[in-house]
Amino acid sequence: MIKNQTIAVIGAGHMAGALIGGMVHSKLLPARSIIAARRNAEALAELHKKWGVRTSTDNKKAVEGADIVVLAVKPQMAKKVMEELAGAITKDQLVISVMAGITTAAISKALRVDGPVARAMPNTPCLVDAGATAIAAGAHADQKDMARAEAVFASVGLAVILPESALDAVTGLSGSGPVYIYMVIEAMIDGGVKMGIPRAVAAKLAAQTVFGAAKLVLETGKHPAVLKDEVTTPGGTAITAIHVLESKGLRSVLIDAVEAAAKRSNELSKLFEA
Secondary structure, eight states: OOTTOOEEEESOSHHHHHHHHHHHHTTSSOGGGEEEEOSOHHHHHHHHHHHOOEEESOHHHHHTTOSEEEEOSOHHHHHHHHHHHTTTSOTTSEEEEOOTTOOHHHHHHHHTOOSOEEEEEOOGGGGGTOEEEEEEEOTTOOHHHHHHHHHHHHTTEEEEEOOGGGHHHHIIIIISHHHHHHHHHHHHHHHHHHTTOOHHHHHHHHHHHHHHHHHHHHHHOOOHHHHHHHTOOTTSHHHHHHHHHHHTTHHHHHHHHHHHHHHHHHHHHHHHHO
């Protein structure tokens, strides 16, 4: 589907670096078919050394002849970068934005192009082929365009297609979600250390526990509450721990975190359009 195509990634920071690494690692495309662009020459040199992709400090040159253009700049820098690219992007190129909060309509308007635009919200586990990405179609993106966009992100994990109206919520859930889980793992490690487990061992046990629990949810298809109940014995250790977690508001604070991040994504779109 995109075997013989080229991809230009504009704003090759952490998120884009994870996506680039995932695409190369999964052999979706050969490294020479990917060009990464950003201002920091040292960071580009590191990307080239690590993945073998082509690099450029000139955004306009990077998009020339590319079949797919991935916009991965920070939302606060989006207006400046898209003003620079306006006129350089053609209607024959598929534009995929991974910029939080900025709508496909706003992107088309800023780029002054009526070609296909898709909006995606991936997360950094793309680097280890375990990403979770939601993709939405803009007004001019057809099924073939969305199939190409889905192929990019399916190569590095789970990819789903949703209406664009859902993407702020996705940003709060899976886009920012790894951060919440890193904090959970870190806290579990500290708990293990407090109870006498060496930190290095506690880190492996905590991370593997989170990985295993997530894998069980995905592979069994069971609701997390069912899996929880299956290992919660009367008067046991798990129910005692659950009581503490409930009393401290674990579920409420995670729901609030998803909501807050989703609202911030919506605020970023308004900042761009202002």
